[in-house]
Amino acid sequence: MFDRAAIVSTLQTACAMRAGCGLLLPSEDVRLGGRFTGLAAGMLLLELGPDRDIDAIGPAQVVCVTFNHARGSCCFMSRVLSCSAVHGASDRNRARSERVPAIVSPAARVRLAMPDTMSGIDGRLAFRVPVLDRELELDLGDTAAGGRVSVIDICIGGAQIELPEQHVALQLRQRVQVTIRLRQSTFTTLAEVRRRTDRRYGLFFVDVLREGRVVPPTALARIVRELERRWLEQRRGMARR
CATH class of the missing domain: 2.40.10.430 (Thrombin, subunit H)
Structure with a gap:
């Protein structure tokens, strides 16, 4: 488990690197791919790529976020504060590959509450x-x-x-x-x-x-x-x- 300072530091690094992440929506059995874009006023900012299940995410939902870091694989729970669609977002990435695509044109921008806890696993096991x-x-x-x-x-x-x-x-x-x-x-x-x-x-x-x-x-x-x-x-x- 990370302490508060380590949580902030880890997320700052992830945002600076625009690291990729996965969002799991337990209530909908859906996984979305995205990337970190910044921290602002106690909120975590993300962009989500085109996905057929993009409409499943919305305000007040609890999501599980996973990503890789120098410490290993990290995971935390958070609540969605807002989610706004990006008008004109392209689905062309989805046609290139069946895996979660690299984001060229984001489909949505999401604001998450800063997590209170974060878990990590040994990088060797990851x-x-x-x-x-x-x-x-x-x-x-x-x-x-x-x-x-x-x-x-x-x-x-x-x-x-x-x-x-x-x-x-x-x-x-x-x-x-x-x-x-x-x-x-x-x-x-x-x-x-x-x-x-x-x-x-x-x-x-x-x-x-x-x-x-x-x-x-x-x-x-x-x-x-x-x-x-x-x-x-x-x-x-x-x-x-």
């Missing part, structure tokens, strides 16, 4: 560890089977996977139950598809967020740390050659 070990298994719940799912990289927040050609394609924002196994460690969570490139998908582990706080599940953290250890050992071995 780092996506390349998966080199075939012992790691990932099952996609009750989706249609179609061969082994390849895990490209993983962290406590999510994973990048690649599906075989015969597997039924997943849809953006689709939620699936994921089970991850590495030797004696098993972890099951609800995951949401956040991006897609051909047969590769970016999954977000929904269950790492609890009441607005990022809480690393013990089993998942154990798996990630073990994969990281093996990856570092391999890199050290290659460096000695």
Whole structure:
């Protein structure tokens, strides 16, 4: 947990860098992509990119904001003070990619109340560890089977996977139950598809967020740390050659 001074300092840095962020609307089961733009009179200013669910956000709603920082991945809850549409905003970014787009023409400007609390997770756990070990298994719940799912990289927040050609394609924002196994460690969570490139998908582990706080599940953290250890050992071995 961050103290008040650390919260202000972290958000000032994020605004100065116009850092990207995600807004989760628990009441609407919606996630929006945006960026920080400034602090003013005790308010946090953001711009949101074009999104089909942009109309879901409005004054007085409670939102969960997530973003990356030098301290690691950060998360806080806040209340929407105001939300105004940007007239003439273009949807051209959405057509370029199925992932949350870089913002060229913002669709809305949002003012949030300054958070009283903020949580962060260890940057090492937020780092996506390349998966080199075939012992790691990932099952996609009750989706249609179609061969082994390849895990490209993983962290406590999510994973990048690649599906075989015969597997039924997943849809953006689709939620699936994921089970991850590495030797004696098993972890099951609800995951949401956040991006897609051909047969590769970016999954977000929904269950790492609890009441607005990022809480690393013990089993998942154990798996990630073990994969990281093996990856570092391999890199050290290659460096000695």
